Amino acid sequence: MIISRRKFVNSIGIASGAVLLAHFSCAKRPVGPVIYPEDWERVRRQFDLDWDYVHMSCFHLASHPKPVKQAIERHREGLDENPLRYYRENAGVCEKRVRLAAASYLNTDYSQIALTDSTTMGLGLIYTGVKVRGDQEILTTEHEYYSTLESLNLRSLRTGAELRKIRLHNGSFNTSIDEIVDNIYSSINPRTRVVALTWVHSSTGLKIPVREIGEIISNTNKSRVDDDRILLCIDGVHGLGVENINIEELGCDFFSAGTHKWMFGPRGTGILWGRDDAWNNVVATIPTFSGSGTAGQTMTPGGFHSFEHRWALNEAFDFHSSIGKEQVEKRIHQLNTQLKEGLRNMRNVNLHTPMPEELSAGIVCFEVNGFTPNEVVKRLEDRYIIATTTPRTYKERYVRLAPGLLNNPSEVERTLAVIREL
Numbered sequence: 001m002i003i004s005r006r007k008f009v010n011s012i013g014i015a016s017g018a019v020l021l022a023h024f025s026c027a028k029r030p031v032g033p034v035i036y037p038e039d040w041e042r043v044r045r046q047f048d049l050d051w052d053y054v055h056m057s058c059f060h061l062a063s064h065p066k067p068v069k070q071a072i073e074r075h076r077e078g079l080d081e082n083p084l085r086y087y088r089e090n091a092g093v094c095e096k097r098v099r100l101a102a103a104s105y106l107n108t109d110y111s112q113i114a115l116t117d118s119t120t121m122g123l124g125l126i127y128t129g130v131k132v133r134g135d136q137e138i139l140t141t142e143h144e145y146y147s148t149l150e151s152l153n154l155r156s157l158r159t160g161a162e163l164r165k166i167r168l169h170n171g172s173f174n175t176s177i178d179e180i181v182d183n184i185y186s187s188i189n190p191r192t193r194v195v196a197l198t199w200v201h202s203s204t205g206l207k208i209p210v211r212e213i214g215e216i217i218s219n220t221n222k223s224r225v226d227d228d229r230i231l232l233c234i235d236g237v238h239g240l241g242v243e244n245i246n247i248e249e250l251g252c253d254f255f256s257a258g259t260h261k262w263m264f265g266p267r268g269t270g271i272l273w274g275r276d277d278a279w280n281n282v283v284a285t286i287p288t289f290s291g292s293g294t295a296g297q298t299m300t301p302g303g304f305h306s307f308e309h310r311w312a313l314n315e316a317f318d319f320h321s322s323i324g325k326e327q328v329e330k331r332i333h334q335l336n337t338q339l340k341e342g343l344r345n346m347r348n349v350n351l352h353t354p355m356p357e358e359l360s361a362g363i364v365c366f367e368v369n370g371f372t373p374n375e376v377v378k379r380l381e382d383r384y385i386i387a388t389t390t391p392r393t394y395k396e397r398y399v400r401l402a403p404g405l406l407n408n409p410s411e412v413e414r415t416l417a418v419i420r421e422l
């Protein structure tokens with residue numbers, strides 16, 4: 001979504017006349033608003049982070065920007081003052097507002113969006129409820145995060161559904177779109193009912209070509225009846241809030257993502273999106289309290305939630321939309337390219353994230369010769385830089401850095417300087 005620069009500046013709450021003038025007097029400017037370095041500083045000031053640190057790991061759990069924080073506070077006060085009355089007066093309208101904001105950000109219809117507490121919850125709902133017959137199989141890969149693999153394992157335990165795991169590549173750094181798509185294509189057989197994948201791998205930073213995979217699946221589906229149709233299900237958490245996509249064009253049938261990572265949404269929030277004609281392949285697992293008018297409502301788990309968080313989620317989508325999806329993507333890719341270029345040229349570093357932008361997003365994974373990943377993370381933290389290692393559930397143990405909207409080029413340089421010294 002491209003927005004006016006004025007709307008962007010207003011949305012982050014600080015007038016910027018001088019910069020605006022500079023922008024509009026620019027004789028030759030690219031299509032769309034230009035975001036200047038000082039604008040990104042204004043974005044950073046929306047967060048109450050400890051700025052003594054370089055936060056290269058905000059992709060784990062979001063810090064709340066001011067509009068999100070204020071909305072949470074507003075709802076909390078209302079609920080504390082008169083819980084039931086506030087709930088009755090706000091539940092319907094607030095939930096719909098969140099789903100509308102998510103739909104507008106993703107360019108889809110709000111009826112297709114269910115609200116969850118996390119990526120994991122959405123994946124659990126899909127992999128528990130998706131209709132797979134005993135003679136069909138679920139195809140996944142060795143590169144998935146625990147949430148996908150364990151949801152699928154649990155399903156196998158319950159129903160005996162067959163689960164097959166494949167490798168997508170022989171090394172993430174040098175892989176290609178063709179290698180990944182070919183491996184999926186050659187692994188699909190007439191029994192394949194579900195293909196369960198993660199968009200951006202948190203083990204290596206590899207972004208898989210979902211659109212191209214969606215195309216081969218859609219071609220295969222042309223010769224299949226509805227009950228045999230392959231459903232492409234995606235853990236999208238490390239792409240949402242980074243990549244400039246319209247979800248309908250991504251090519252998947254289901255997409256689960258926490259909104260408490262790259263989206264800066266309230267902690268404990270997420271969305272589950274389904275293609276309009278895919279929802280009838282899934283049965284809800286948890287009874288909804290949201291009504292039954294749309295698939296998104298039916299699939300939204302019921303029970304009382306931490307409503308002050310859930311109802312503030314629209315602010316996070318609006319925050320991102322006001323910056324502009326195009327600008328967000330460009331900025332995150334620029335910072336990641338800067339980091340990867342720097343690491344690639346260090347003799348002591350082994351980079352595992354591919355260089356091309358079409359195969360990477362906001363996570364960079366690497367090893368430093370002579371150091372364990374934990375030692376590197378410790379050395380960085382000693383210099384006030386927050387990094388992480390890949391979780392123990394993965395075979396690969398690497399250092400992870402994730403430059404995002406809360407970082408700037410000089411922080412990337414500062415991080416590279418520490419790694420260079422190792």
Ligand SMILES: Cc1ncc(COP(=O)(O)O)c(C=O)c1O
Nearest residue numbers: 118119120145147202235237258
């Ligand atoms: C690929 C991937 N999926 C899912 C998760 C978990 O997300 P959530 O906390 O939203 O369930 C993580 C890490 O936290 C992850 O790396």
